[in-house]
Amino acid sequence: MQITKNIHALKIPFKVKISPTITADRFVYVYIITGKKIWLIDSGVAGSKKNIFDYIESIKKNPKDIESIFLTHSHPDHIGAAKSIKEYCNCKIYIHPSEKNWVEDVNLQYSQRPVPGFNELVEGSVKVDNVVNDGDIIKLDGNLSLKVFHTPGHSNGSVSYLLEKDGALFCGDAILSSGQMPIFDDLARCIDSVKKLSDISNVDILLSAWDIPYEANHIQKIMSDSINFSKKIDETIRKFTEKENQSAPMEFCKQIISELNLPVQMANPLTSRSFQSVLKQNDKS
Ligand SMILES: [Zn+2]
Numbered sequence: 589m590q591i592t593k594n595i596h597a598l599k600i601p602f603k604v605k606i607s608p609t610i611t612a613d614r615f616v617y618v619y620i621i622t623g624k625k626i627w628l629i630d631s632g633v634a635g636s637k638k639n640i641f642d643y644i645e646s647i648k649k650n651p652k653d654i655e656s657i658f659l660t661h662s663h664p665d666h667i668g669a670a671k672s673i674k675e676y677c678n679c680k681i682y683i684h685p686s687e688k689n690w691v692e693d694v695n696l697q698y699s700q701r702p703v704p705g706f707n708e709l710v711e712g713s714v715k716v717d718n719v720v721n722d723g724d725i726i727k728l729d730g731n732l733s734l735k736v737f738h739t740p741g742h743s744n745g746s747v748s749y750l751l752e753k754d755g756a757l758f759c760g761d762a763i764l765s766s767g768q769m770p771i772f773d774d775l776a777r778c779i780d781s782v783k784k785l786s787d788i789s790n791v792d793i794l795l796s797a798w799d800i801p802y803e804a805n806h807i808q809k810i811m812s813d814s815i816n817f818s819k820k821i822d823e824t825i826r827k828f829t830e831k832e833n834q835s836a837p838m839e840f841c842k843q844i845i846s847e848l849n850l851p852v853q854m855a856n857p858l859t860s861r862s863f864q865s866v867l868k869q870n871d872k873s
Pocket residue numbers: 661663742743761
C-alpha cells in the first residue's frame with residue numbers, strides 16, 4: 589500500500605506458537621522507502637524477503653537497490669528476515685547500540701528473552717553495520733533524511749524514525765496500542781517515550797509495526813489512549829500486588845488480563861514477562 593510518494597507499507601501476516609496448545613495469528617508492518625535507492629524500516633519475520641521483494645518488483649523497482657535496513661528494535665518479527673535480505677543486497681543494518689548484540693547473536697537474545705516460536709521467526713544472526721542514537725539525522729539521498737528518536741520501554745533500545753520530508757513517524761512497537769497485547773520491558777519508560785513522540789510537532793502520519801497507518805488528526809488520540817492504557821495496566825498490577833502477590837507468574841498474568849478485559853489468549857509467556865517487569869520495578873522503588 590502506497591502511503592506517500594516515497595513510502596509504502598507492507599503488512600506481513602505470520603503465525604506464532606505461543607504455547608503448546610495456542611497458535612496466534614499475528615502480523616507486522618514493514619515499511620519501504622523509495623528514492624534514488626530503497627530503504628527498509630524493519631525486515632519482518634523469517635521468510636519475509638519474498639513478500640518484500642515481490643512488492644518492490646510490483647512497483648517497478650529492483651530489490652537489489654535496498655541500501656539499508658533501519659531496525660526499530662531487535663525482536664524476532666522485526667529482524668527475522670534481515671539475514672537473507674542482507675546476503676542478497678549487501679545492505680547495511682542499523683540499530684540502537686543497546687540491542688546490537690541481540691541482532692548479531694540471536695542465540696544470546698533467545699537465552700535472555702526466550703519468547704515462544706523464536707527459532708521459526710528468525711533466520712539467524714546478522715552483522716550490524718551502524719548504530720543509531722537519539723538525535724541522529726541520517727541522510728538517505730538528496731531530499732530524504734531520517735531523524736532518530738530513542739523510545740525505550742517496549743525494549744531497551746527501541747527507536748523511532750522520522751522521515752522528515754513527509755512528517756512520517758515510524759515507531760515500531762514503541763506505542764502500546766490500547767487493547768492490544770501488552771508487551772514491554774519497562775512500562776514507565778513506555779509512557780515517557782510516547783510523551784516524547786507526542787511532543788514532535790511535525791508528524792503528519794504515524795506508521796507503527798502493529799497497527800494501521802494513522803493520519804495527523806488521529807495521532808494525538810492514539811498516543812493519549814496508549815498512555816492511559818499503560819497507566820491502567822500499571823494501576824491494575826499495583827492493585828493486585830497489594831492484595832496478594834504470592835500467586836505464580838502465569839496465574840497473576842491471567843488475573844491482570846481478565847481485570848483489563850483483554851482476551852484470555854493474551855495471558856501468555858510474553859505478557860506474563862511484561863507484568864513481572866512491573867513487579868521488579870516496584871521492588872526497586
Ligand atoms: Zn517488539
